[in-house]
Amino acid sequence: MNEKELNLSLRDIEYLIVGQGLAGTMLAFELHRRGKDFVVVDSPSGEKASRIAAGIINPVVFRRLTKSWLVDDLFPVLKETYRELEKLLSCQLLHPLKIDKILGKEEGSFWLTKSIENNLESYIHSEPDTTFHKDGIEAPYGIGKVFNAFRADLPLLIDRFREFLIQENRFIGEKLDTNDIIRETGKVQWKNITAQKIIFCQGFRASDNPFFQSVKFKHTKGQVLDLEIPGLNITDMVNKGMFVLPLGENRFRAGATYRWEFPDTIPDHEATAELTEKMDKIVKVPYSITGKRAGIRPTTHDRRPVLGLHPDTPEIGIFNGLGSKGAMLAPYFAREFAHFLCGESDTIHPEVNLLRYYRKK
Template identity: 30%
Template sequence: MKEVDYIVVGCGLASIAFCEQLRAHKKSFMVYDNNSQKSSIVAAGLYNPVILKRFSEVWKAKEQLDIALPVYKKIEVDLNIKIDHKLQLLRRFASVEEQNLWFSAADKPKLEPFLSTDLIKNTNTCIDAPFGFGEVLHAGRLDTVTLIEAYKNYIKTIGAFKEIEFEYHKLQINAADIQYEDIKAKHIVFAEGFGVKNNPFFNHIPLNGTKGEVLTVKAPKLKLNFAIKSSVFIIPLGNDLYTVGSTYNWEDKSNKPTSEAKNELIKKLKTFIKCKFDIVSHVAGIRPTVKDRRPLVGKHPQHNNLYVLNGLGTRGVMIAPYIADKLFKFIEAKEALDNEIDIRRFN
């Protein structure tokens, strides 16, 4: 029987962020993951502190970035990888009215640090942007694929990863600990994304999966070294490759890419890109979204050693380290969770 402080189920952004809390505080752990959830892998990885459709602040944007960026920097150093790519992010204006709305938003105290007041003119002949761009400050792209692959390899080397399906019926819950097969732990944290719908301990939480699909395209003539948000995002990856996304489907709960979403992305991309591009890949995943657009964090109503870390939605790169920090302090230091992230708000 091997004894650890924590069992963690899932190995996406939420799980990795929580494991980093455990590593920082010298807590032992075992991670279980079967690669069934794809939302972290297919995510574009863009982090930005502004809702660009309405020119409004992302919930707790500064607090999230202040916690997230040092976490990713530490992972880069510890694992000798590059995952955090600073990236200029431009919002394409569709009209003079949008320009005016942007500058009005930039005067608001919470948005002033994140919105540049310089109007950027378009100089790329492959882009249609007669009204120019506004620049979002403190944005970037996290390479989620490299992060997850490298992190799994790392925790394998320290004997803290089992790449198998977690079978809930095998979990034995005691007053002071829990036991799963040959592992005994003080606590278990479920960070499974949309997979929590199959979890008998937390399938009551109101998680609404939202399917998202993204394309990778190759456009040799585009020569874009910044990201653009218009009717879709286009994000440079290097070597003339770009991520294009994303779609939103509230009905389909499969990870299978669809021709409808592909055609939608192509149609929207062609509204502002005027050069030829070829589709290299097309992937889909289910985002763990919540109706009030806040994470789902907290303790099981009956079992004091079962916890959930979920509901990252479309901004997992920013939110994951923030809520992992909150959950760790809740468990280890008995610090109360904010009502707006605590699962008890839905009781």
């Protein structure tokens, strides 16, 4: 891509966003919607979990069959946000999705009971489908159907939004070194840019950020497989301890693994073996692995995002920790953070507020 150079003659802006993964993209969009003056800086070679993620938006936690955290609040915002982005970027980003959860021998009654107890009727069919049959899928005890789910095309979102930023003269393709930041009361300076606020959206690399060493990150490595399965004719995603997502033209994506200890972001044989073992219990037709990809999900100790301004240096902020549910969480919390940054609100949800890591014991 030929990137238009940003005019770096001494420029005063309101916000400098560091990182253009999912968090940085969504926050930049919210600031754009408000007509704010901002610039995004991102390393062209930076690794992003958003490029690996399947972008699945599932409103249900299968293990306990409960609603996903805040889902009733998240869904209206995410639908509106992705649709607005689609108009801005002239592409489809949000795809309706149905999920077939393969049930075990005793799970049918559990599904029926919990779907009613936990008020899931807006997202799933309460009655399990015990007549379910698809050639190539092993589901002897039927399936539970999630009918209100989505897939967000995160790589397309990031690529198209970067093009938009370049056109708007708001993008710098460069790695930012925190040692180059000059802090002054009420502003920060990086090279020839002076900003009222600098917001770090660095994904797992936030662990190395000297301004946020108090944040308890607990990142997870995840691996997915790209598959070709000519004999599997399904249009809905299948789930049983993993997902098998149809992408059209015999292409599928399957995943994902979770590793809390890892040396690198390279796909590994152990994760591949774990996924293929689970695949073989679900898919009963031949398949071939066409690709393996791995990434590190930015995750905190309590599995909640982290956002806010540093209590000692409020010119510096963070938006991170979206984890495996980033496609669902990012629109809502980017909007909430933008409300806060722009003075439209003076509060941040306590479960995601950065200050939870700085409270006095």
